[in-house]
Amino acid sequence: MTEFTPLASLFGGALIGLSAVLLLALEGRLAGVSGIAGRLVSPDRTGAPLSAFAFLVGLVAAPFLAVALTGQSVVQVVSSNLPLMALAGLLVGFGAAYGGGCTSGHGVCGIARLSRRSLVATAIFMTTAIVTVFISRHAIGG
Amino acid sequence: MRVAANLLIGLLFGIGLVLSGMSNPAKVLNFLDLTGSWDPSLLLVMAGAVLVAFVGFRLVLSRQRPVMEPVFRLPSKAGLDRQLLMGASVFGVGWGLSGLCPGPAFTALGLGSPGILAFVGCMMLGIWTARRLRDSGSSVVEA
Numbered sequence: 001m002t003e004f005t006p007l008a009s010l011f012g013g014a015l016i017g018l019s020a021v022l023l024l025a026l027e028g029r030l031a032g033v034s035g036i037a038g039r040l041v042s043p044d045r046t047g048a049p050l051s052a053f054a055f056l057v058g059l060v061a062a063p064f065l066a067v068a069l070t071g072q073s074v075v076q077v078v079s080s081n082l083p084l085m086a087l088a089g090l091l092v093g094f095g096a097a098y099g100g101g102c103t104s105g106h107g108v109c110g111i112a113r114l115s116r117r118s119l120v121a122t123a124i125f126m127t128t129a130i131v132t133v134f135i136s137r138h139a140i141g142g
Numbered sequence: 143m144r145v146a147a148n149l150l151i152g153l154l155f156g157i158g159l160v161l162s163g164m165s166n167p168a169k170v171l172n173f174l175d176l177t178g179s180w181d182p183s184l185l186l187v188m189a190g191a192v193l194v195a196f197v198g199f200r201l202v203l204s205r206q207r208p209v210m211e212p213v214f215r216l217p218s219k220a221g222l223d224r225q226l227l228m229g230a231s232v233f234g235v236g237w238g239l240s241g242l243c244p245g246p247a248f249t250a251l252g253l254g255s256p257g258i259l260a261f262v263g264c265m266m267l268g269i270w271t272a273r274r275l276r277d278s279g280s281s282v283v284e285a
Contacts, residue, residue: 002169002181005162009183012162013190019155020191021198026147028208029215031155033244034269041270051148058152059248065153066160074160076250077168080257084239089247089261091236093268096244098276099229100217103243104155106230107188110217112195117219121226125234126174132238133174 020109027051032105033059034096095125144210156249162187165249167241174238225276 020031027048029035036055039047063074079085096102099121101110106125110118159165163183172181208214237243242250242261250258 001179002163002166002172002183004181005183006186009162009164009186010190012158012160012164013187013192014194015158015161016155016187017158017191017194017198019151019158020195021202022154023148023151024199024208024214025202025205026151026209026211027144028211028213030217031151033155033248037244037248037266038269038273041266042273048144051144054145054148055152055155056248058149058154059156059159059245060251062153062156062249063160063165063252066157074165075168076166076253078242078250078253078255078257078261079167079240080255082256082260085257085261086264088236088240088242089264090268091232092240092243092247092261093236093265093270094272095229095231095233095236095268097229097269097272099226099231099233100219102233102245103237104245108191108195109199111188112192112199113216115217117217117222117226120222121230124227124230125237128231128234129174129238130176132235133171134177136239137175137178 016104016108017112020104020112023055030105030109032101032109034093034102035100035105037093038097099125147210155245158191159245159249162190165246167246167250169241170237170243170246171241174241229272 023029023031036052039052040049066074101118101121106118106121111122163169164187169181169183172179173184203214240261244265247262247265251262
């Protein structure tokens with residue numbers, strides 16, 4: 001069970017939006033994390049892999065900075081089921097790169113640009129994710 | 143300079159994920175669990191992010207060019223295609239199995255647990271595979 005956190009979530013979301021605006025203003029790129037991660041494994045060097053790597057280092061460092069700033073611990077409950085996590089990682093990475101974006105690229109940046117592709121992609125992945133959780137938690141009983 | 147800017151922007155993105163609660167897969171899974179312990183927080187995260195980006199993108203794109211690059215690199219595709227539909231469907235299944243999408247996966251990497259290491263390793267493998275399978279020779283820019 002997790003608590004509904006409307007204000008913190010709205011504020012945190014606004015920071016994510018601000019980050020996306022800054023990246024577009026400075027680099028001219030959209031803040032889609034799967035796209036940024038993809039620039040690390042891209043064969044051509046036009047993707048500025050060092051910049052992409054720096055962005056990802058920022059993501060990894062963020063919880064440590066949050067703890068230092070707020071003094072509160074960051075709760076992250078990650079499954080320890082290795083085969084499940086490996087399969088999920090594969091599907092998330094493949095699906096995001098094949099479909100041209102993830103929750104940040106399609107769900108935030110694309111919707112903010114009123115992109116029809118992103119609206120459709122977001123509706124689809126929300127649906128398949130909800131169905132997956134329903135099956136794993138209620139139909140099978142996890 | 144560019145590298146430092148990317149680091150700070152990534153930090154801000156990550157702080158947003160942490161403060162909003164989205165760095166916790168349990169909270170994301172509860173959002174997706176409509177008929178169980180539903181936690182609607184993710185809707186407000188998206189609302190806050192989309193609202194700021196909607197206004198901010200318009201201000202930024204009214205300029206001639208970005209500060210550090212000669213041109214804006216935005217997705218050029220407009221229509222729907224099989225890859226978008228298939229990719230989004232597959233992505234959702236993985237998201238629902240784990241509660242992790244790429245951004246939160248990176249913010250959880252510092253935990254160093256076998257579960258998150260397996261997830262991120264396989265995610266990078268998945269991204270690598272998909273980028274090689276996708277139509278080659280196109281000037282697709284990722285969303």
